[in-house]
Amino acid sequence: SAVISQKPSRDICQRGTSLTIQCQVDSQVTMMFWYRQQPGQSLTLIATANQGSEATYESGFVIDKFPISRPNLTFSTLTVSNMSPEDSSIYLCSVARGLGNTIYFGEGSWLTVV
Amino acid sequence: GENVEQHPSTLSVQEGDSAVIKCTYSDSASNYFPWYKQELGKGPQLIIDIRSNVGEKKDQRIAVTLNKTAKHFSLHITETQPEDSAVYFCAASISNQFYFGTGTSLTVIP
Numbered sequence: 722s723a724v725i726s727q728k729p730s731r732d733i734c735q736r737g738t739s740l741t742i743q744c745q746v747d748s749q750v751t752m753m754f755w756y757r758q759q760p761g762q763s764l765t766l767i768a769t770a771n772q773g774s775e776a777t778y779e780s781g782f783v784i785d786k787f788p789i790s791r792p793n794l795t796f797s798t799l800t801v802s803n804m805s806p807e808d809s810s811i812y813l814c815s816v817a818r819g820l821g822n823t824i825y826f827g828e829g830s831w832l833t834v835v
Numbered sequence: 836g837e838n839v840e841q842h843p844s845t846l847s848v849q850e851g852d853s854a855v856i857k858c859t860y861s862d863s864a865s866n867y868f869p870w871y872k873q874e875l876g877k878g879p880q881l882i883i884d885i886r887s888n889v890g891e892k893k894d895q896r897i898a899v900t901l902n903k904t905a906k907h908f909s910l911h912i913t914e915t916q917p918e919d920s921a922v923y924f925c926a927a928s929i930s931n932q933f934y935f936g937t938g939t940s941l942t943v944i945p
Contacts, residue, residue, distance in 0.1 A: 722881070752931070762937075763936065763938055764924065764935045766933070813879070822928075823867075823884060824933060825881060826871070826878040826879045831876075
């Protein structure tokens with residue numbers, strides 16, 4: 722498995738502001754991902770965080786809104802920019818590890834935008 | 836792309852009874868099927884997984900079955916306990932891309 726720590730675990734944010742979420746993994750991993758889980762919904766992949774290069778974004782997600790950094794093999798950040806109430810979600814960091822690249826999730830960052 | 840459907844969306848069982856959650860997938864190239872349990876206020880936790888070369892896998896009270904021909908897989912929880920109450924997600928994976936079901940909210944009634 723993997724130990725994945727996310728900060729903050731929870732926050733209430735004012736609309737129009739930006740918040741950066743940090744993800745720290747207990748050991749080096751090649752693949753790190755960021756997911757969004759809107760209230761009562763399933764998991765949607767935002768982007769793959771690539772070490773040393775720009776993140777790969779899924780359809781519907783853009784770098785200007787969700788800039789991602791991946792400075793090394795154990796750490797990544799996701800920024801939610803210019804937040805609106807529609808951005809109220811759980812943001813989950815995940816990593817792929819082991820045979821077949823099983824993915825594991827952090828505890829999530831619960832954001833409420835008011 | 837892959838489409839994963841999950842049923843039921845909610846499930847209530849009496850403590851000690853069994854619970855079954857079913858998922859179907861559309862792409863026969865999917866070859867890895869994990870299940871996650873998400874308790875309130877927590878991130879999804881991997882509880883069991885199965886690969887396409889295996890038909891069934893068990894881990895204590897939890898089992899997963901896979902029917903590749905029909906393109907469906909199921910999670911079976913026996914002797915349910917109140918702590919099994921959570922939201923369960925299935926997923927299908929192709930080439931390290933994961934596609935998630937919509938979740939099943941399981942309530943175990945003491």
